[in-house]
Amino acid sequence: MLFEENIIEIQLSPQEIKLCRINAKKSAIGGKSNVRGKGHRENELHNDQLVGQLGECALSKYLTGSTDAYMLQRSIANSYPTSGDGGQDIFGLNVDIKTSVMRYNAMGIPDYHLVVRPQEKHDHWCYILGLVEKDFPKASPFRGVCVYLVGWIASEELPSPPEQYGPFKGAHTIKAMYLHPLPNLRWLWNLEQ
Numbered sequence: 001m002l003f004e005e006n007i008i009e010i011q012l013s014p015q016e017i018k019l020c021r022i023n024a025k026k027s028a029i030g031g032k033s034n035v036r037g038k039g040h041r042e043n044e045l046h047n048d049q050l051v052g053q054l055g056e057c058a059l060s061k062y063l064t065g066s067t068d069a070y071m072l073q074r075s076i077a078n079s080y081p082t083s084g085d086g087g088q089d090i091f092g093l094n095v096d097i098k099t100s101v102m103r104y105n106a107m108g109i110p111d112y113h114l115v116v117r118p119q120e121k122h123d124h125w126c127y128i129l130g131l132v133e134k135d136f137p138k139a140s141p142f143r144g145v146c147v148y149l150v151g152w153i154a155s156e157e158l159p160s161p162p163e164q165y166g167p168f169k170g171a172h173t174i175k176a177m178y179l180h181p182l183p184n185l186r187w188l189w190n191l192e193q
Contacts (some may be wrong), residue, residue, distance in 0.1 A: 004109065006151065006181035006182070007109065007148050007149065007150055007151075008062055008148070008149040008182050008184065009146055009147075009148055009149075010058035010061050010062055010146070010147045010148075010149060011144050011145075011146055012054060012057055012058060012061070012144050012145050012146075012147060013144045014142055014143065014144055016057055016067060016144075017054070017144065017145055019057070019067070019071075020050060020053035020054050020057050021050060021053075023053045023074045023078065024046055024049035024050035024052075024053045025046065025049075026074075026078045026081065027049050027052075027053070027077065027078070027081065028045045028046050028049045029081050029082065051099050051100060051101055051132050051136075052099055053074075054099060054130075054132050054136075054145065054147055055089075055097045055098070055099025055130035055132070055147060056070055056073065056074075056089045056090075056097060056099075057070045057147075058097075058099075058130060058147035058149065059089055059090065059095070059097045059128065059130070059149070060073075060090060062149055062182070062185065063090060063093075063095075063185070064090075064187075065187030069090050069091065070090075072091050073085065073088070073089065073090060073091045076091060086122075087120055087122050087125060094122070094124060094125045094126055095125075095126045095127075095128060096116075096120065096122075096125060096126070096127050096128070097127075097128040097129075097130045097149075098114055098115060098116065098127060098128070098129055098130065099129075099130035099131070099132060099147070100112070100130075100131060100132070101131070101132045101133075101134060101136060102131050102132065102133060102134035102148075103134060109131065109148065109150060109176055110175065110176050110177035111175060111176065111177070112129065112131060112150070112175070112176045113129075113168065113173045113174065113175055113176070114127055114128075114129040114150075114151075114153065114173065114174050114175075114176065114179060115168055115171045115172075115173050116155075116158055116171060116172045116173075117170065117171050117172075118162060118170065118171070118172070121155055121158065121172060122155060123155060123156070124154070124155065124156070125154070125155040126152050126153075126154055126155075127152060127153055127154075127155065127158070128149060128150075128151070128152045128182070129149075129150040129151055129152075129176055129179060130147055130148065130149055130150065131147070131148040131150060132145060132146075132147050132148075133145055133146045133147075133148075149182055150176045150179060151176060151179025151180055151181055151182060152179055152180050152182060153174060153178075153179050153180060158172040158174065159172055159173065159174055160172065
């Protein structure tokens with residue numbers, strides 16, 4: 001089976017994007033980036049947070065068929081904005097989605113990297129790579145956005161030691177082509193699928 005056939009596409013509606021924007025604003029309280037410099041982090045903080053929120057929302061729709069789990073997780077996280085979620089993107093589940101925007105270069109999805117920093121790595125955890133379509137956030141607010149759930153890997157399978165050089169220095173990374181495919185879940189009560 002071709003790699004691209006294993007990718008799960010989750011469409012988020014304009015209303016769901018609006019919800020993600022609200023939560024991105026609530027979670028954009030500072031922090032740091034291991035990829036962006038200090039000045040760039042401050043300028044891009046809201047977009048970075050929004051991309052993460054879109055990934056979490058898409059993960060909720062994929063795993064549960066709705067955004068209810070996302071809403072619960074965000075309600076808890078928004079109550080404790082400086083604590084972080086400990087890598088639980090769905091409350092009570094050992095799953096952490098790492099989401100980024102697809103760039104405008106010729107790189108194909110199999111060449112994207114799932115990046116897990118040492119402080120984000122937990123034993124017996126599952127990491128999922130999410131990619132937001134490249135036209136976002138410039139897209140019209142009246143249309144939805146597609147989030148691609150590319151694949152997953154267990155924390156014990158992450159390459160070690162961490163990268164020694166380059167933009168991912170200090171992180172455990174793996175190319176998308178080496179991730180396990182996600183199962184194609186269907187929620188039988190949802191007639192749209």
